[in-house]
Amino acid sequence: MRTGLAYTSARILLLVISMGLLYLAGARGILLLALAFVVSALASYMLLSKQREAMSGALNRRLNKVGRGAAEFRSRLEEGAAAEDDLQHPEGAEPVDELSEARDRN
Numbered sequence: 228m229r230t231g232l233a234y235t236s237a238r239i240l241l242l243v244i245s246m247g248l249l250y251l252a253g254a255r256g257i258l259l260l261a262l263a264f265v266v267s268a269l270a271s272y273m274l275l276s277k278q279r280e281a282m283s284g285a286l287n288r289r290l291n292k293v294g295r296g297a298a299e300f301r302s303r304l305e306e307g308a309a310a311e312d313d314l315q316h317p318e319g320a321e322p323v324d325e326l327s328e329a330r331d332r333n
Contacts, residue, residue, distance in 0.1 A: 230282040237275055242267040 245266040249259055 228285075230278065230285045234275060234278045234282045237278060238267065238271050241270050241274070245270065 242263055246259060246263040249262050249266065254262055
């Protein structure tokens with residue numbers, strides 16, 4: 228979280244600085260915005276590579292942790308479903324079609 232905030236703050240700062248420099252150079256209006264975005268993107272690509280890699284590493288660690296938790300949850304869910312199936316249909320018993328039984332009763 229902290230690395231993402233630092234990277235985003237640095238990108239915004241680069242955008243503001245490039246807007247200020249381009250304004251002093253005479254760019255105005257939509258041209259100012261377009262040039263500022265291009266200049267700040269290029270500058271952040273070159274200047275913020277370490278911060279970008281730190282942010283992507285933190286994001287990968289978080290996603291791996293969530294993935295392990297999801298796999299655990301999925302296995303527990305499957306175990307619970309299997310246990311429920313065993314309670315409803317014990318081994319050796321013939322499976323019952325509940326829909327056909329309901330039709331037979333009516």
